[in-house]
Amino acid sequence: MDRETMTAVISQKERIKGCVFGQAIGDALGLGTEFMSEREVRTYYPHGLKYYQQIIQDAHRSRWAKGSWTDDTDMMLCIADAIVEDRGTVDYNHVARNFKQWFNHKPMGIGRNTFKVLSLSDYLADPMMASSLVWQSGRCQSAANGALMRTSIIGILGDPQKDAENICRLTHADPRCVGSCVIVSSIIHGLVHGNGKIPDIEEICLLGDSFSPEIRNSLYFETRQSSEPSFKYDLRQLNLSGKEDMGYTLKALSASIWALYHAKSFEEGLWEIVNAGGDADTNAAIAGSILGAKFGFNSIPTQYVDGLTGRSRLETLYNNILNIL
Numbered sequence: 193m194d195r196e197t198m199t200a201v202i203s204q205k206e207r208i209k210g211c212v213f214g215q216a217i218g219d220a221l222g223l224g225t226e227f228m229s230e231r232e233v234r235t236y237y238p239h240g241l242k243y244y245q246q247i248i249q250d251a252h253r254s255r256w257a258k259g260s261w262t263d264d265t266d267m268m269l270c271i272a273d274a275i276v277e278d279r280g281t282v283d284y285n286h287v288a289r290n291f292k293q294w295f296n297h298k299p300m301g302i303g304r305n306t307f308k309v310l311s312l313s314d315y316l317a318d319p320m321m322a323s324s325l326v327w328q329s330g331r332c333q334s335a336a337n338g339a340l341m342r343t344s345i346i347g348i349l350g351d352p353q354k355d356a357e358n359i360c361r362l363t364h365a366d367p368r369c370v371g372s373c374v375i376v377s378s379i380i381h382g383l384v385h386g387n388g389k390i391p392d393i394e395e396i397c398l399l400g401d402s403f404s405p406e407i408r409n410s411l412y413f414e415t416r417q418s419s420e421p422s423f424k425y426d427l428r429q430l431n432l433s434g435k436e437d438m439g440y441t442l443k444a445l446s447a448s449i450w451a452l453y454h455a456k457s458f459e460e461g462l463w464e465i466v467n468a469g470g471d472a473d474t475n476a477a478i479a480g481s482i483l484g485a486k487f488g489f490n491s492i493p494t495q496y497v498d499g500l501t502g503r504s505r506l507e508t509l510y511n512n513i514l515n516i517l
């Protein structure tokens with residue numbers, strides 16, 4: 193049986209659990225190389241960062257216990273909690289209230305755009321207007337990955353188009369952010385609710401075209417690979433640790449789609465992305481959620497699950513998801 197056929201026999205429950213845990217594991221391990229150049233990654237982790245216990249304790253990282261996730265998974269849980277509490281209904285105002293409540297507790301690791309939007313005193317009066325104003329105040333240039341990092345749960349519990357779009361716009365108004373959220377939520381929706389369905393690159397590009405032509409352009413290596421089968425696409429071609437566009441939503445999107453098509457196992461994809469440095473917690477949270485949904489929870493090495501400091505919180509969420517689906 194080949195790999196693609198094998199992924200079709202993974203149960204829906206296993207995909208859901210794999211997605212939820214994969215996100216948190218990617219986030220927690222990725223913290224170990226967040227903001228590092230490839231050279232720094234090699235210096236601190238000469239044999240590669242593979243396990244939480246290796247994470248160096250510098251000023252940035254020592255604020256979290258090893259095996260803890262960061263803002264990416266915190267915000268995914270803000271969305272999940274609202275939907276679970278509302279028994280499967282997706283209420284954007286409830287999600288926005290959870291974001292604001294989380295923000296009021298002064299969370300660590302919050303991204304600049306999310307910070308600006310959630311710090312507006314009248315955010316809750318009209319969250320989408322608030323995020324749009326912040327976007328316009330930056331001359332509509334900013335397209336950060338802060339909405340993409342939390343969108344995986346919508347692929348399980350929500351409408352991967354309408355809900356992904358609207359929940360993105362609670363903090364990120366740029367069409368590149370919205371398009372990336374719709375794409376990742378749709379990929380996860382297909383894996384979880386479509387029995388392991390994996391869209392081809394043209395389907396993904398067409399989804400992106402309705403938001404911004406830059407989405408298709410950012411998937412250049414992938415489209416080239418599909419039109420020229422001899423072209424070898426290596427994750428390093430994305431230069432994830434490049435300083436000038438670190439945190440850009442289309443960079444995180446490209447990395448996660450690389451993982452969807454090219455990683456041969458959950459941990460292989462996780463290690464490649466984590467050891468590329470850059471915005472590694474976010475890149476690996478998104479890729480981890482996709483890989484978990486693709487290969488299933490049982491494919492994740494147990495030490496990654498056991499080592500998560502918030503493991504029981506995710507077990508509870510998983511059981512709640514099963515209760516409402």
Ligand SMILES: [Mg+2]
Pocket residue numbers: 262263264301473474
């Ligand atoms: Mg983070």
